[in-house]
Amino acid sequence: MLGPKKGKEPKIKLTKESYQKARGLFSYLKPYRVMFIIGWIFLVISSISMILFPYLMGQLIGSSGAKASSMEDSMSLLNVDNVNSVVMMLFLLFGIQSVFSYFRVVIFTNVTENTLRDIRKSAFERLIYMPMDFFNQNKVGELTSRISADISQVQETLRTTIAEFFRQVITIIGSIILLLFISWKLALIMVATVPVMAIIAVFFGRFIKKLSKQAQDFSAESNSIVEEALMGISNVKSFTNELFILGKYQKSIDEIRALNVKSGMWRGLFVSFIIFCMTGAIVFIVGQGVLMTQGANPELTVKEFSAFMLYTIMMVASVGSVPDLYAGIQKAIGASENIMKIIQQSSEKDLHLGSQKPTLSGKVHFENTCFSYPQRADIEVLKGITFTANSNETIALVGSSGAGKSTISSLLLNYYSVSEGAILFDDVNCKDIDTEYLRSHMAIVPQEVILFAGTIQDNIEFGRPGANAEDVELAAKQANALEFINSFPEGMKTQVGDRGIQLSGGQKQRIAIARAILKNPTILILDEATSALDSESERLVQDALDKLMIGRTSFVIAHRLSTIRKANKILVLNQGLIAESGTHEELIQLKGLYANLVELQGVESESIS
Numbered sequence: 001m002l003g004p005k006k007g008k009e010p011k012i013k014l015t016k017e018s019y020q021k022a023r024g025l026f027s028y029l030k031p032y033r034v035m036f037i038i039g040w041i042f043l044v045i046s047s048i049s050m051i052l053f054p055y056l057m058g059q060l061i062g063s064s065g066a067k068a069s070s071m072e073d074s075m076s077l078l079n080v081d082n083v084n085s086v087v088m089m090l091f092l093l094f095g096i097q098s099v100f101s102y103f104r105v106v107i108f109t110n111v112t113e114n115t116l117r118d119i120r121k122s123a124f125e126r127l128i129y130m131p132m133d134f135f136n137q138n139k140v141g142e143l144t145s146r147i148s149a150d151i152s153q154v155q156e157t158l159r160t161t162i163a164e165f166f167r168q169v170i171t172i173i174g175s176i177i178l179l180l181f182i183s184w185k186l187a188l189i190m191v192a193t194v195p196v197m198a199i200i201a202v203f204f205g206r207f208i209k210k211l212s213k214q215a216q217d218f219s220a221e222s223n224s225i226v227e228e229a230l231m232g233i234s235n236v237k238s239f240t241n242e243l244f245i246l247g248k249y250q251k252s253i254d255e256i257r258a259l260n261v262k263s264g265m266w267r268g269l270f271v272s273f274i275i276f277c278m279t280g281a282i283v284f285i286v287g288q289g290v291l292m293t294q295g296a297n298p299e300l301t302v303k304e305f306s307a308f309m310l311y312t313i314m315m316v317a318s319v320g321s322v323p324d325l326y327a328g329i330q331k332a333i334g335a336s337e338n339i340m341k342i343i344q345q346s347s348e349k350d351l352h353l354g355s356q357k358p359t360l361s362g363k364v365h366f367e368n369t370c371f372s373y374p375q376r377a378d379i380e381v382l383k384g385i386t387f388t389a390n391s392n393e394t395i396a397l398v399g400s401s402g403a404g405k406s407t408i409s410s411l412l413l414n415y416y417s418v419s420e421g422a423i424l425f426d427d428v429n430c431k432d433i434d435t436e437y438l439r440s441h442m443a444i445v446p447q448e449v450i451l452f453a454g455t456i457q458d459n460i461e462f463g464r465p466g467a468n469a470e471d472v473e474l475a476a477k478q479a480n481a482l483e484f485i486n487s488f489p490e491g492m493k494t495q496v497g498d499r500g501i502q503l504s505g506g507q508k509q510r511i512a513i514a515r516a517i518l519k520n521p522t523i524l525i526l527d528e529a530t531s532a533l534d535s536e537s538e539r540l541v542q543d544a545l546d547k548l549m550i551g552r553t554s555f556v557i558a559h560r561l562s563t564i565r566k567a568n569k570i571l572v573l574n575q576g577l578i579a580e581s582g583t584h585e586e587l588i589q590l591k592g593l594y595a596n597l598v599e600l601q602g603v604e605s606e607s608i609s
Ligand SMILES: Nc1ncnc2c1ncn2[C@@H]1O[C@H](COP(=O)(O)OP(=O)(O)O)[C@@H](O)[C@H]1O
Pocket: 136, 373, 376, 381, 399, 400, 401, 402, 403, 404, 405, 406, 407, 408
């Protein structure tokens, strides 16, 4: 969805659309355009003034041995006899250069950083409001690394590459004009040879770089063979697959060797090409130039010839750097296109247009609801579900794994739109309700609780940002969490998450419950909240959950019968349909699926309850 996968560098094809997309990104420059234009003025002035440099240097170098030919000097562009005044002018030139360059760098950096801050903000704002389906289709790790790579590509380009590119183009054009002016004959000879050589050298160099990149990829592959084998060493040994793995490794390192030998051969050719052709071309031109300065009526003065050589060097350096700069700009356009793809995607706000804010009492009605996940439209997960949950009731959802229980909780949260039928909250279709408003009345305690980097207090406060410390503590107490929290030396201020303390499953679960208590939702969803816990923590968590469920409509998805049997209504899901529904006693009487499940878990449920 977001362009090619990582790994193999994609060849960037620039189409009209990609330019249009990229242009969208440049609209972020608009607020800073005045500064940006000033930066460009500095850039143009400093680039043009740089073109004077070879001319003045030529005057300086040429004046050393050319005393005799003062006659011909009067014919040159600007007659500067005095060495001191030439030196002064050079100092002046570089003075202007350095001042302008300073402001150019500072201005471009400022514009870039401001623009990027805005782009980053927009991109994250988009991402966080993306519909759930977007996250099913894009791996989060890939997404974040792609975006940050794309953003730094744009950053580099805005800050330096574009400016550098135009500076070099100005230098090339200016140099060629002056070269033609000094001696069009010599200039034509030079333009026909040197830049051609320089461009061949650049592409040659890139080809070699590509070869060594390939070798690098292969070596990463061979490293992963080693890593996998050693990590899974007991697998390798128990299957006596050492020889098999060795064979795989051998093949991969043979390929690395072959590639590196091949690139070595090309590197050798490259070196001899440079030595022979490049220096050959230079010797040829110098020879031609020197011939022109000789004779009774020379076509060229020594000063002019010196300037000519300096212009040539400057131009070649510029020509050599242009392909890489251009490639950088191309990449940035590709990167902008990727970023714009995200920024221009429709977010949940564009998809869920409902704006009603009815009073929610917790009454929920599913009316013949059918649903398939957007990226697997062929598989119907729910095939017509109808049930009602009245205010403050507890509804238990049971059924084998994959029956669609979690899907129902996702639909309650309006993560997806139903394909047929409707879900009503207090008799209002959820399509017509403001999604944020709806979700603000719900809380979910999932099986796998994710804690954010921060303190325990921050993590509980996540349920209601801005809640005061007493409320947080009360919530923790009601969630049976205060005791273990206070057993840490830093209490509520204990760091959790990746870089903090590791909490047990039951402890995390109780923090999630405290979060939900703090949110005080009308509708509560417990999706297998206790199924990963040992029986000791389950007792504490269950006790906290029982308290949490009072006075709300609760949807309980659970494996354990002890949680289910107290529900006002039990829905047994089977193959996308409600196979049975009723109270525990009614369903036992029915002697159907539910009775079977109870029988299977019978022993366990007795021991728990
Ligand atoms: N994000 C998803 N995209 C596509 N299919 C999904 C997704 N989540 C679940 N499913 C499929 O929907 C069906 C019901 O899943 P789920 O509601 O998670 O089952 P349960 O919670 O009852 O175990 C399964 O067949 C599952 O493969």
